[in-house]
Amino acid sequence: MLDVFGGVKSVFKTKRTHIDSTVFRLHYRVTTSALVACCLMLAAKQFVGNPIECVHGKDIPPEVIDTWCWIHSTYTVPAAFTKQVGVDVPYPGVDNTRGGSNEDRRVYRFYQWVAFCLFFQAILFYTPRWLWKHWEGGKIHALMMDLDIGICSEVEKKQKKKLLLDYLWENLRYHNWWCYRYYLCELLSFGNVIGQMFLMNRFFDGAFLTFGIDVVSFMESDQEERIDPMIFIFPRMTKCTFYKYGVSGEVERHDAVCILPLNVVNEKIYIFLWFWFLILGVLTLGVVLYRIVIILSPRMRVYLLRIRFRLIRRDAIDAIVRRSKMGDWFLFYMLGENIDAIIFRDVMHELAARLGHHKTDLQDA
Template identity: 60%
Template sequence: MWDLVKGVATAFKARRVNTDSTIFKLHYQATFCTILVFTVILAANQYVGKPIRCLHQLSGQPDEVLDTFCWIHSTYTVTSAFLKKVGVEVPFPGVSGTRGSADDIKVYRFYQWVSFCLVFQAILFYAPRWLWKSWEGGKLQALKMDLDVGIMTEVDRKQKEEMMLTYLQNNRQYHNFWAFKYFFCEFLALVNVIGQIFLMDHFLDGEFFTYGIDVINFMQSDQEDRVDPMIYIFPRMTKCTFYKYGVSGEVERHDSICILPLNIVNEKIYIVLWFWFIILAILTLLLIIYRLCMVTSYRLRAYLFKINYGLIRRSDIEKITRHYSVGDWYLLYMIGVNIDARIFNEVFHELAEKIIDDREEKRHII
């Protein structure tokens, strides 16, 4: 377990090169690692502890037989029994002496697959990051050239600045596809988090969409007037039917009550995931809207440079944003995130000066 936790912790290590946005990091760092931690907690309770305990009156049968059978073949509750008075009509919400009709039975099988489903969800959250990492190809790492330190000889600094300027000048108009691949990965992150909400709703038999709202409403109302949604979706006590041969060779039916302590953990995990996925989906949607505005408005791109890089002259910002494409602008913006502010100011000014020089050369040629 400790090895697994250490593996999760590596995703939080600070990276020397920043290639994406903070909201994008929430997907492949915060959400990815949180889900893996939840998986470790569930695995520890499921495979080390006792995820289910069933009470029975089977003579000569060990407890492990019925526990294993009910864990494998699922358990059930009686829906109408959730509305009955506990201690008077029923011993526990959802547990009734009569089985009831097929429509009145709610079967629970998901708890066997929760850990596997969470691992699959974690992989999906990391997939856009893996895709962008392969597409980015280490471009920012190569262009940074240790210029984030700011402490180096004048000759070394000038040489690296000249190399960066040469690359940016010779490869203008070639970075649109590179930038739009990153924007596409952010869009994939939005599709993923929305799709995961639908996935969990299907996994929990259509109960996940309103799970968080139902929990809030339940806490604000009289407990006797409402069914606890956490107990309804993640019951702590259920029933299980076990069949065996009797002494005379006839099939005997035995109803047992099963306690599911693992669901106490499950209900807390999914209430956290419900709120977090809603928040993450809203933030990512706002990010996509922000990207659309950034792509379509050069004034917004200029404003972003002004508020994030105060040392740069406004005249230089206007020149760059007017004459550089969205992809070139975004690459330049990310370079500024990764290198020393003073050095970036010099590089930016030189690029703006070269725009003037190029225009003058074209006039002389004409």
């Protein structure tokens, strides 16, 4: 267990080298860690404590009916959610079902699978990061050469700047495929967060997509006229039916009322996830649109480099962007985010000078 928590802690650890955007890190670092933490919390309560307690007749051992109802799910009666508690029903959704059909019941099959589902969701959120880390191959870290510190001898600094400059010069216009792989990972992150909303909607029998809206609407309306969406999806009390042979050989029906204490935690987790996924989806959509604009507009690339790296001369940025491709721009931007600002300025100025000399040589030829 300590090893698992250690793994979660390592995800939260701040990295010295950034190879992705802030929104991308929200996916694999913040969201993955939150999902794993919720999974561990529910797993501890589910497998260490007692996740279900059923009240029933004395002729059935308690552990038998608890195990049966845990394995075969419990149910509520939707029509009973609008009845008066303490007068017509003992709890919203709990009512007499004799003579009714199974179609009048809402069955809760997700209860024992929530921890596993959260863990699976965490894996999905980390997958784009795993892909990009594999495709990136440590390029940014290798090119940095500890130039993010900026405190070293002039000879060492000059040598490292020359190595970086030589690499950028010799490999100019060859980074497109490397760059577009990262953009693909961001697109996968956007598809993942949207897909997970529909995944959870399927998991909760079509009641999750509007869950947050229903909760807000319920809080702002007269509670006596509406069904509490939290109790409707995550009931604290449900019913369970157990059949067994009686002493005469006849099949006997035993109704039990079950308490589901984990649903108090589940409702808080999923109302948070609903709003968090909504915010994350909007932010990621903005990033995807931002990438499309960058791909289509070289002028925007110039503007962004000017805004982000003000120490670099405008003419140098214009020359570099004009003579390079999309992948080179992305590499320059990532390097500028990681290495010392003064060193990055010097490298960009020298690269622009080389491009200018090269253009002059071609014109003379």
